Amino acid sequence: MSGDNRFLGLVYLSPYIIGLMVFTALPFAASFYLSFTDYNLMSAPVFTGLDNYWKLFTGDRTFRKSLWVTLVYVFTTVPLKLAFALFIAVILNYKLKFINFFRTAFYVPSILGGSIAIAVMWRYLFADVGIVNMALQGVGLEPVNWFGDPTNALFTITLLRLWQFGSAMVIFLAALQSIDKSLYEAASIDGAGKFSTFWHITMPLITPVIFFNLIMQMVQAFQEFNGPYIITQGGPLKSTYLLPLYIYEEAFKRFDMGYASAIAWVLFVIIMVLTVIAFWSSRHWVYYAGDKRS
Amino acid sequence: MADHVLSPNLAVDREADRILKAQRRRQIVSATFRYGVLTLVGLFMLYPLIWLVGASFKTNSEIFAGAGFIPHEPTASGYVNGWKTSTPYTFGHFFWNTFLIVMPKIIGTAISCTAVAYGFARFDFPGKKILFASLIATLLLPNVVTRIPQYLLFRDLGWLDSYLPLWVPSAFAGDAFFVFMLVQFLRAIPRDMEEAARVDGANTWQVLLFIVVPLLTPALISVCLFQFMWTMNDFLGPLIYISSVDKFPVSLALKLSIDTTEAFEWNRILAMSVLTIMPALIVFFLAQKYFIEGISAGGVKG
Numbered sequence: 001m002s003g004d005n006r007f008l009g010l011v012y013l014s015p016y017i018i019g020l021m022v023f024t025a026l027p028f029a030a031s032f033y034l035s036f037t038d039y040n041l042m043s044a045p046v047f048t049g050l051d052n053y054w055k056l057f058t059g060d061r062t063f064r065k066s067l068w069v070t071l072v073y074v075f076t077t078v079p080l081k082l083a084f085a086l087f088i089a090v091i092l093n094y095k096l097k098f099i100n101f102f103r104t105a106f107y108v109p110s111i112l113g114g115s116i117a118i119a120v121m122w123r124y125l126f127a128d129v130g131i132v133n134m135a136l137q138g139v140g141l142e143p144v145n146w147f148g149d150p151t152n153a154l155f156t157i158t159l160l161r162l163w164q165f166g167s168a169m170v171i172f173l174a175a176l177q178s179i180d181k182s183l184y185e186a187a188s189i190d191g192a193g194k195f196s197t198f199w200h201i202t203m204p205l206i207t208p209v210i211f212f213n214l215i216m217q218m219v220q221a222f223q224e225f226n227g228p229y230i231i232t233q234g235g236p237l238k239s240t241y242l243l244p245l246y247i248y249e250e251a252f253k254r255f256d257m258g259y260a261s262a263i264a265w266v267l268f269v270i271i272m273v274l275t276v277i278a279f280w281s282s283r284h285w286v287y288y289a290g291d292k293r294s
Numbered sequence: 295m296a297d298h299v300l301s302p303n304l305a306v307d308r309e310a311d312r313i314l315k316a317q318r319r320r321q322i323v324s325a326t327f328r329y330g331v332l333t334l335v336g337l338f339m340l341y342p343l344i345w346l347v348g349a350s351f352k353t354n355s356e357i358f359a360g361a362g363f364i365p366h367e368p369t370a371s372g373y374v375n376g377w378k379t380s381t382p383y384t385f386g387h388f389f390w391n392t393f394l395i396v397m398p399k400i401i402g403t404a405i406s407c408t409a410v411a412y413g414f415a416r417f418d419f420p421g422k423k424i425l426f427a428s429l430i431a432t433l434l435l436p437n438v439v440t441r442i443p444q445y446l447l448f449r450d451l452g453w454l455d456s457y458l459p460l461w462v463p464s465a466f467a468g469d470a471f472f473v474f475m476l477v478q479f480l481r482a483i484p485r486d487m488e489e490a491a492r493v494d495g496a497n498t499w500q501v502l503l504f505i506v507v508p509l510l511t512p513a514l515i516s517v518c519l520f521q522f523m524w525t526m527n528d529f530l531g532p533l534i535y536i537s538s539v540d541k542f543p544v545s546l547a548l549k550l551s552i553d554t555t556e557a558f559e560w561n562r563i564l565a566m567s568v569l570t571i572m573p574a575l576i577v578f579f580l581a582q583k584y585f586i587e588g589i590s591a592g593g594v595k596g
Contacts, residue, residue: 019466
C-alpha cells in the first residue's frame with residue numbers, strides 16, 4: 001500500500017526468510033558439501049573429492065539395484081495413478097447421483113494412505129492367507145505370493161500408491177468442472193463425437209492440471225519410504241529397496257553421512273532433470289488459456 | 295406431444311421414435327457402465343478399511359479364516375491388550391505425545407503462513423520476485439536432500455529426542471505449499487475493505503488481524519486440517535529424531551508394537567491400527583468440505 005515503508009513487506013516475510021536460510025538453503029548447501037566427504041559423526045568430515053560418487057557408480061551393486069528399482073517404481077506408479085485418477089474424474093464429471101458419496105469414498109484412502117497403520121493393513125491384506133488371495137481363489141484364480149516374489153513385491157507397493165489416487169482425482173475433477181459448457185455444445189452442434197470431444201476439447205484444457213499432478217506425483221514417488229519400509233523392508237532380494245530407504249539406512253543406521261548425502265544428491269539430480277524436462281516439454285503440450293499459440 | 299399425435303407423416307414419426315428409443319437405450323447402457331465402474335472402484339477403496347475395522351474385533355484364529363468383515367465372536371481383546379502395549383505406557387500416552395507435536399505445529403504454521411502470505415500478496419518490496427521464486431523452488435525441492443544436514447543442525451542445537459525438529463521449521467513458514475495456497479486465496483479477495491480501513495487510519499498489522507484473517511478463515515481451516523493429517527501420518531520425522539520410547543508418537547508406537555508383539559497376536563496390531571487412523575478419519579468426516587475445497591483450490595500433494 002502506498003505511503004508505507006517499502007521494506008514493510010519484508011517484515012511480514014521475515015519468518016519465511018529466516019526459515020528459508022536456516023532450514024532449507026543452509027542444509028541444501030551443506031548436503032552438497034557433505035556428499036564429497038567421509039563423515040561418520042565421530043570425527044569432523046574429511047574431504048574426499050569424488051570418492052563417494054566414484055564408489056556409487058563403479059563399486060556399489062546395492063546402489064545400482066536400488067536406483068533401478070526406484071526408476072521402475074516411479075515410471076509405473078505415476079502414469080498408472082494419473083491415468084486412473086483422470087478416468088474416474090471423467091466418469092464423476094457426468095451429472096450423476098451420489099457424486100458426493102463416490103468422491104468422498106475415493107478420497108478417504110488419500111487422507112489415510114501415508115499412515116503407518118495403512119501400511120500395516122496392506123501387509124495383512126496381501127499376506128499368503130490374506131483376503132486378496134482369498135478373493136483370487138474365490139474367482140477361481142491361483143493365490144499369489146505377494147511378498148516372496150521380487151516383481152510382485154514391488155507391485156504391491158505400487159498398488160498401495162494407486163489406492164491413493166483420490167487427491168489427484170479431486171484436482172482433475174475440479175478442472176473438468178471448470179470447463180465452459182458452451183464449448184461442448186458448440187462441439188456437439190459441429191457433430192463431434194464423444195471421443196473426439198474429449199481428445200480435442202477436454203484434454204487440451206486440462207493439460208495444466210495434468211502437468212501439475214505429474215510433477216507433484218513424481219517428486220513424491222521418488223521419495224516413497226513408509227510403504228516399502230513397513231510392508232516389505234526393502235526385500236525380497238532388495239526388490240523394493242527404494243533409494244530413500246537406502247539413504248535412510250546409510251545415514252541413520254550406519255551413520256555414513258557423507259555417502260548417504262551423495263546418494264541423496266544423485267536422487268535429487270534425477271528428480272531435477274526430470275522436472276526440467278517436464279517444464280521444457282510443457283511448452284509443446286500444455287495449453288494455457290489466453291495463449292496465442294494454436 | 296401434441297405435434298406428435300397430429301403429425302401427418304407416420305413414417306417420419308416412427309423413425310423419430312426409433313431414434314429416441316435407441317438414444318435412451320444408449321443412455322441407460324452408459325449410465326449402468328458408469329455406476330458399475332464407480333461402485334466397483336468404491337468397493338476396492340473402502341472394503342480394505344471396512345475389513346480392517348471388522349477384523350480388529352475378531353479373535354486371532356478368525357482373522358485369516360475368511361474374507362468377511364463381520365466377526366463371529368466379537369471381542370475387544372485386541373483393543374484391551376493393544377491399549378496396554380508392551381511398554382510401561384498405554385497407547386493413550388502415545389496419543390498425547392502426538393498431540394504435543396501436532397498442536398504447536400498447526401499453530402505455528404497458521405500464524406507464520408498467514409503473515410508471509412499477506413506479505414507476498416499485498417506488498418511490494420525489493421527482492422519480491424526472487425523470494426517468490428524461492429517459494430516455488432522449495433515447493434519442488436525434495437526433502438531427501440536437506441534431511442541429513444538438518445539432522446546435524448538439530449543435533450548441534452541439542453534438539454535430538456525432542457519435538458522441536460518436528461515442528462519448529464513449520465513455524466517458520468517451512469511448508470511452502472501452505473504459503474502458496476494462502477497467497478492464491480488472498481489474491482482472489484478484493485482489497486476494497488483493506489484500503490478503506492487504511493484510509494480510516496488502521497495500520498497494516500490491524501488490517502491483517504481484523505480484516506484479512508477473518509476473510510482468510512476458510513483457507514486457514516484447510517491449512518490446519520492438512521497439517522493435522524500430514525503430521526498424524528508422519529513417520530520418517532519421528533523415526534529419525536525421537537529415540538526414547540516415552541516420547542514416541544502413535545506412528546512410532548505402532549511400529550514398535552509390530553516389532554515386539556507376539557507373531558500371532560494379529561487383532562492387537564489391527565486394533566491399534568484402527569485407533570491410529572481414527573483421529574484423521576473423524577476430522578476428515580467432520581470437515582471434508584474444507585479438504586475438497588483446499589485441494590481443488592491449490593492442488594495438493596497426497
